[in-house]
Amino acid sequence: MEISQGRLRADIEANAAFGAVDADEGRGRTLLTGSDADRRARERFVDRLRDADLDVRVDAVGNVAGRWTPPGCDPGAAPVAIGSHLDSVPRGGIFDGPLGTYAGLEAVRAMQDADVAPGRPVDVVAFTEEEGARFGIGTLGSSVAAGGRDVADALDLVDDEGVTLRERLDAIGFRGDDGIDPASWSAWVELHIEQGTRLTDAGADVGVVEAITGITNCEVAVAGEADHAGSTPMYERTDALAAGAEFVRDVERAAEEVAADRESAVATVGQGTIEPNARNIVPGEVRFQLDLRDTDAGTMDRLVERCRTSLARLERTRGVETDIDRYRTSPPTPMADRCVGAADDAAAARGADAVRLHSAAVHDTANLADATDVGLLFAPSVDGASHSPREWTDWEDCATAAGVLAATVRRLAAGD
Amino acid sequence: MEISQGRLRADIEANAAFGAVDADEGRGRTLLTGSDADRRARERFVDRLRDADLDVRVDAVGNVAGRWTPPGCDPGAAPVAIGSHLDSVPRGGIFDGPLGTYAGLEAVRAMQDADVAPGRPVDVVAFTEEEGARFGIGTLGSSVAAGGRDVADALDLVDDEGVTLRERLDAIGFRGDDGIDPASWSAWVELHIEQGTRLTDAGADVGVVEAITGITNCEVAVAGEADHAGSTPMYERTDALAAGAEFVRDVERAAEEVAADRESAVATVGQGTIEPNARNIVPGEVRFQLDLRDTDAGTMDRLVERCRTSLARLERTRGVETDIDRYRTSPPTPMADRCVGAADDAAAARGADAVRLHSAAVHDTANLADATDVGLLFAPSVDGASHSPREWTDWEDCATAAGVLAATVRRLAAGD
Numbered sequence: 132m133e134i135s136q137g138r139l140r141a142d143i144e145a146n147a148a149f150g151a152v153d154a155d156e157g158r159g160r161t162l163l164t165g166s167d168a169d170r171r172a173r174e175r176f177v178d179r180l181r182d183a184d185l186d187v188r189v190d191a192v193g194n195v196a197g198r199w200t201p202p203g204c205d206p207g208a209a210p211v212a213i214g215s216h217l218d219s220v221p222r223g224g225i226f227d228g229p230l231g232t233y234a235g236l237e238a239v240r241a242m243q244d245a246d247v248a249p250g251r252p253v254d255v256v257a258f259t260e261e262e263g264a265r266f267g268i269g270t271l272g273s274s275v276a277a278g279g280r281d282v283a284d285a286l287d288l289v290d291d292e293g294v295t296l297r298e299r300l301d302a303i304g305f306r307g308d309d310g311i312d313p314a315s316w317s318a319w320v321e322l323h324i325e326q327g328t329r330l331t332d333a334g335a336d337v338g339v340v341e342a343i344t345g346i347t348n349c350e351v352a353v354a355g356e357a358d359h360a361g362s363t364p365m366y367e368r369t370d371a372l373a374a375g376a377e378f379v380r381d382v383e384r385a386a387e388e389v390a391a392d393r394e395s396a397v398a399t400v401g402q403g404t405i406e407p408n409a410r411n412i413v414p415g416e417v418r419f420q421l422d423l424r425d426t427d428a429g430t431m432d433r434l435v436e437r438c439r440t441s442l443a444r445l446e447r448t449r450g451v452e453t454d455i456d457r458y459r460t461s462p463p464t465p466m467a468d469r470c471v472g473a474a475d476d477a478a479a480a481r482g483a484d485a486v487r488l489h490s491a492a493v494h495d496t497a498n499l500a501d502a503t504d505v506g507l508l509f510a511p512s513v514d515g516a517s518h519s520p521r522e523w524t525d526w527e528d529c530a531t532a533a534g535v536l537a538a539t540v541r542r543l544a545a546g547d
Numbered sequence: 548m549e550i551s552q553g554r555l556r557a558d559i560e561a562n563a564a565f566g567a568v569d570a571d572e573g574r575g576r577t578l579l580t581g582s583d584a585d586r587r588a589r590e591r592f593v594d595r596l597r598d599a600d601l602d603v604r605v606d607a608v609g610n611v612a613g614r615w616t617p618p619g620c621d622p623g624a625a626p627v628a629i630g631s632h633l634d635s636v637p638r639g640g641i642f643d644g645p646l647g648t649y650a651g652l653e654a655v656r657a658m659q660d661a662d663v664a665p666g667r668p669v670d671v672v673a674f675t676e677e678e679g680a681r682f683g684i685g686t687l688g689s690s691v692a693a694g695g696r697d698v699a700d701a702l703d704l705v706d707d708e709g710v711t712l713r714e715r716l717d718a719i720g721f722r723g724d725d726g727i728d729p730a731s732w733s734a735w736v737e738l739h740i741e742q743g744t745r746l747t748d749a750g751a752d753v754g755v756v757e758a759i760t761g762i763t764n765c766e767v768a769v770a771g772e773a774d775h776a777g778s779t780p781m782y783e784r785t786d787a788l789a790a791g792a793e794f795v796r797d798v799e800r801a802a803e804e805v806a807a808d809r810e811s812a813v814a815t816v817g818q819g820t821i822e823p824n825a826r827n828i829v830p831g832e833v834r835f836q837l838d839l840r841d842t843d844a845g846t847m848d849r850l851v852e853r854c855r856t857s858l859a860r861l862e863r864t865r866g867v868e869t870d871i872d873r874y875r876t877s878p879p880t881p882m883a884d885r886c887v888g889a890a891d892d893a894a895a896a897r898g899a900d901a902v903r904l905h906s907a908a909v910h911d912t913a914n915l916a917d918a919t920d921v922g923l924l925f926a927p928s929v930d931g932a933s934h935s936p937r938e939w940t941d942w943e944d945c946a947t948a949a950g951v952l953a954a955t956v957r958r959l960a961a962g963d
Contacts (some may be wrong), residue, residue: 327778344777348826359933360815360838361760361907362743365799365806372816373799379792383781390781399776400788402826410764410818410836420826422776491777517775 132245132537134237136530142179142233143529146172146217147225152520154222159520162219163265164193165299172217173305176232176257183240185255189307191282193259193300194272196311199239201248201544209317211249211544212503213238213536214256216272216495220264224324224522230510230529231322232257238537249544251317258495265290265299273495277313277502313502318470318543321496322536324524325509326517329488336483336531338509339474342426343490343497344395345463347435349421353378353445354452357407357415368413372405374451375417378441382421385437389430395489396425398434426463426489464497470506470543477538483531506543508536548661548953550653552946558595558649559945562588562633563641568936570638575936578635579681580609581715588633589721592648592673599656601671605723607698609675609716610688612727615655617664625733627665627960628919629654629952630672632688632911636680640740640938646926646945647738648673654953665960667733674911681706681715689911693729693918729918734886734959737912738952740940741925742933745904752899752947754925755890758842759906759913760811761879763851765837769794769861770868773823773831784829788821790867791833797857798837801850805841811905812841814850842879842905880913886922886959893954899947922959924952 150160150168162168173195180187185197196214200206215231235255242249259272266288274280286297286306300306313319330338355371379400386398402420423434435457442453471487478485488509490496496507510532513523566576566584578584589611596603601613612630616622631647651671658665675688682704690696702713702722716722729735746754771787795816802814818836839850851873858869887903894901904925906912912923926948929939 325778326775346777359742359907359931360817361762361813361840362741362931362933363813363907364810365803365813366810370799370815372819373795376792376795376799379789380796383786383789383792387781394780394782397777397779397781399786399827399829401776401821401828401830402824403788403821405817405819408818411815411838412817413815414817422827424777491775491779515775515778517778 132241132247134241134530134534134537136526138240139233139237139529139533140526143225143229145175146229146233150219152222154520157520157523158225159222160219160225161221161223162217164218164260165265165303169218170303173303176217179236180255183236183243185239188309188311189305190276190309190311191306192272192275192285192296193305193307194256194276194311196254196256198252198254200252203248204250204252206252208251209315210252210254211540212254212256212313212316212319213321213540215321215323216258216261218260218262218264220262220518222520223518224520226324226522226524227517228261230324230524234322234529234533234536237533238540241537242541247541249541251544253540253544254316256311261495266296270493270495270498273498276311277498279498279501313499316503318467318504318506319496319499320470320506320508320536320539320543321494322508322510322532323494324522325512326492326515327512328515330486330509330511331513333486335486336528337478337485337535338488339471339478339485340466340490340507340509341471341487342466343464343493343507344424344426345428345431346461346493347423347431347457348459349435349438350456350458351378351419351421351438351442352416352454354416355414358413360411360413363413369450370413371417371451372414374445374449375419377445381441382438385434389434393425393427393430396430396434398423424491428462461493461497464500466506467504470504473542474506474508474535474539477542478535481534481538483535506539508532548657548663550657550946550950550953552942554656555649555653555945555949556942559641559645561591562645562649566635568638570936573936573939574641575638576635576641577637577639578633580634580676581681581719585634586719589719592633595652596671599652599659601655604725604727605721606692606725606727607722608688608691608701608712609721610672610692610727612670612672615669619664620666620668622668624667625731626668626670627956628670628672628729628732628735629737629956631737631739632674632677634676634678634680636678636934638936639934640936642740642938642940643933644677646740646940650738650945650949650952653949654956657953658957663957665957667960669956669960670732672727677911682712686909686911686914689914692727693914695914695917729915732919734883734920734922735912735915736886736922736924736952736955736959737910738924738926738948739910740938741928742908742931743928744931746902746925746927747929749902750900751902752944753894753901753951754904755887755894755901756882756906756923756925757887757903758882759880759909759923760840760842761844761847762877762909763839763847763873764875765851765854766872766874767794767835767837767854767858768832768870770832771830774829776827776829779829785866786829787833787867788830790861790865791835793861794857798854801853805846805850809841809843809846812846812850814839840907844878877909877913880916882922883920886920889958890922890924890951890955893958894951897950897954899951922955924948
C-alpha cells in the first residue's frame with residue numbers, strides 16, 4: 132500500500148491557491164466559510180472525491196462526505212470515517228485542515244491502488260467552520276453532525292457582516308440535504324498537524340494522540356480605586372493593576388506546580404485590559420481572560436480553584452473586589468483504545484517512528500467522540516508554527532503520516 | 548482687609564458658564580485654549596481686571612496680566628505677581644485654575660477696599676494652556692513667559708485638528724504684543740486647589756506648599772515569545788505578561804519602601820498594553836508607562852534605578868528582553884523660603900489653620916521658579932476629586948484661602 136506523495140502534495144497545493152495571501156515568509160491563505168475561495172475549495176474537493184469514485188453527500192450545514200464502498204464489502208456495515216476541515220483562520224497556513232482532509236482521500240486511493248478492500252465502507256469528510264473564524268464558534272460543523280448543536284441554531288448564526296450561515300452556504304451552493312451521521316460510524320480518525328514541537332523535538336514521524344485537552348475559559352475582574360498618580364500616597368492606594376499583577380504571577384505559579392507532574396497542564400493569561408489606562412492615574416480596574424487546559428478534568432478544576440484562592444487572598448490583603456466567571460468549559464476527550472492501538476500498530480507496520488502525546492488544541496475529533504470511537508494522529512510541524520503562513524510540514528512527513536492513516540483505517544475497517 | 552466671598556463666588560460661577568457641560572454629579576466645564584468658551588472667559592477676565600482699574604497686558608502666547616499700581620507705590624519697583632490659569636481639561640471642574648486667577652483679583656480688590664497700599668505693583672495673571680489639553684504640553688504659557696520655551700516654537704504647536712496655537716489665539720483676538728516677564732517680578736504666589744485629601748484629612752483651611760514634586764516618565768518594554776496557549780508547555784514559555792507582572796510588583800514594592808521614609812515618593816504603572824492580547828496566545832510583549840514622583844531628585848533617580856534592577860533580574864531569570872526609556876523628567880521645585888514664610892505668617896495673622904505640604908502635581912509655579920521667588924497655596928478639595936465635574940471646594944474655603952493669599956501678597960509687596 133503506497134502513498135503517492137506527489138498526488139497528495141498536488142492536492143494540498145491546489146487547495147492552497149484558494150484564498151492565497153501574500154506573505155514575506157511561508158505560504159498563507161484565508162479561507163472563510165461561504166467565501167468564493169471556500170466554494171472553489173469545496174468544488175475541487177468534491178471533484179477529487181468523485182475522481183476516486185466516491186459517492187458525495189452534503190449535509191444541512193455544508194459538511195461534505197465522500198463514501199467509498201470497497202468491492203466485496205458489506206455496504207450496510209458501519210463505515211470508518213476519516214478527514215478534517217478545509218477552512219482556515221485569516222492568514223493561516225496551508226496544512227491546518229487540508230492535510231487531514233486530502234490525506235483521508237489519499238488513504239482511500241492508496242487502498243484502491245493496492246487492491247486493499249476493507250470489510251467496511253470508508254467516509255472521507257470535510258467539516259464546515261472548524262476554525263470559527265467567520266461565525267465565532269470553533270468545530271461548528273462537527274458539533275452539529277455529532278448532535279451537540281441544533282441545525283437551525285447553527286444556520287441562524289450571523290457573521291460580522293450580518294449574514295447568516297444559511298445565506299453563506301446557499302450563496303456557494305453547499306447547503307445540502309444529505310445525512311452525515313457520526314453515530315452511524317464504526318470509528319473516526321483524523322490526521323492533523325501538531326501545531327507544536329514535541330514531534331520534531333523527539334525526531335518522530337507521527338504522533339498518536341491519547342487525549343484531547345480540555346479547555347476552560349474564565350474572565351477575571353479586579354476592581355480597586357482609580358486615583359491621581361501624584362496626590363495619592365502609596366499607603367492610600369487600591370491599585371487594581373498591582374493586585375492583578377500578583378494574580379498573573381499566582382496563575383503562572385499554580386500551573387508550573389501542577390505541570391511539574393503532568394506537562395499537559397497549562398494556564399495562560401493572554402488577554403487583559405486596564406481602566407482607565409492613563410499614565411497618571413492609578414488603575415481602577417483590570418480584566419483578564421484566562422485559558423486553562425489539561426487532559427484531566429480534575430486538574431482543570433484544581434487550576435480554577437487556585438485562581439479563586441489567589442483572588443480571595445487579594446481581597447483580604449489589598450482590599451480589591453474580585454470576580455471570576457468560568458464561562459466556558461470544553462471537557463477533556465480521551466481517544467478510544469482501539470483507535471490508539473490501531474494507530475500504534477499501523478505506525479509499527481510501516482516503520483514509522485510514532486510517539487504518544489496529547490492534543491493541546493481542540494479538533495473536530497473532540498465532538499465526534501460523543502458519537503463514535505475516535506482517534507487522532509499528528510504530523511510534525513516545523514518550529515511548531517501555527518495559524519500563520521510560517522506553518523509548515525515537510526512533504527515527506529505529510530506522506531508518511533498519510534501512510535500511517537491509511538494503515539490505521541485499513542485495520543479499523545477490516546471488518547469484524 | 549476683607550475678602551468678599553460673594554464677589555469671588557460670582558466671578559468663579561460666571562466663569563464656570565463658559566464651556567459648561569452636563570454632569571450627573573457636580574459642575575463641569577470644557578475650556579480648551581482658543582475655543583469660543585476660552586474667548587468669552589478671557590474677555591470677562593479682562594473686563595473684571597479693568598473694573599478694578601488694573602492695566603491689562605496680553606503677551607505673544609496669550610498670557611493675560613492686569614497690573615495694579617497702588618497709590619503712592621514706586622511704579623518702577625519689581626511687582627509681586629499672583630494668579631493661575633483659566634483653561635480646563637475636557638470635563639474638568641470649575642475651580643482648577645479659576646480659583647487662583649479670580650482669588651488673585653479678589654486679593655487686589657480686598658486691598659483696594661481696605662485702603663491697603665503696598666510699596667510694589669501687583670500683577671494678576673492668567674496663563675495660557677496650563678492643562679495641555681489642546682496642544683499636548685502642560686504649563687505651556689508660563690514656560691514661555693519664564694523663558695523655558697521659545698515663543699515661535701510654542702505658536703507653531705499644532706492641535707489634533709491641525710490648527711496652530713498662533714491661529715487659535717488670532718481667532719479669539721488674544722495674541723498680544725505686550726511683555727509679561729516673570730524675571731522682572733519680585734515674587735510670584737499661586738493659589739490652587741489641592742487635588743488631594745491631605746487638607747480635609749487634617750481639617751486645615753489652607754496648605755502652604757514647600758516643594759512641587761518632580762515627575763519622571765518612563766516607557767518600559769518587556770519582550771518574550773508569543774506562543775500557542777495550548778501547545779506550549781509551561782517550561783517552554785517566555786511569557787512577557789508574567790514577567791511584566793513581576794515588574795509591576797517590583798515597582799510598587801520599591802515605591803512603598805522609599806515612601807516609608809518620605810510620603811511624597813510615589814510610583815505608578817498606570818498604562819499598559821499586551822501584544823497580541825489574545826486569550827489563547829502566550830503574550831509576546833508588554834509595554835508600560837511609568838509615572839514616578841518625588842520632591843527630591845535623588846529619590847526619583849533611585850526609583851528609576853530600582854526599575855532598572857528589576858528588569859535586569861527579569862532578563863536573567865526569565866530570558867525576556869527589556870528596555871526602559873526615561874523620556875521626560877520635570878525636576879522637583881522647592882518654594883522660596885521668603886514666600887513660604889510670608890504665607891505662614893499670613894495664615895497665622897488671619898487665624899487660618901495652615902499645614903505645610905508638597906504639591907504632588909506640577910503647576911505654572913514650577914516654571915516661574917526659574918525666573919523669580921515663588922510660593923504656592925492650596926485650598927481644600929472635597930474628597931480630593933480633580934479633573935472631574937465632582938471637583939469641589941466650599942465657597943467659604945475659597946474665601947479663606949483668598950484671604951491668606953491677599954495677606955501673603957500684602958507682606959511680599961510691602962516694599963523693602
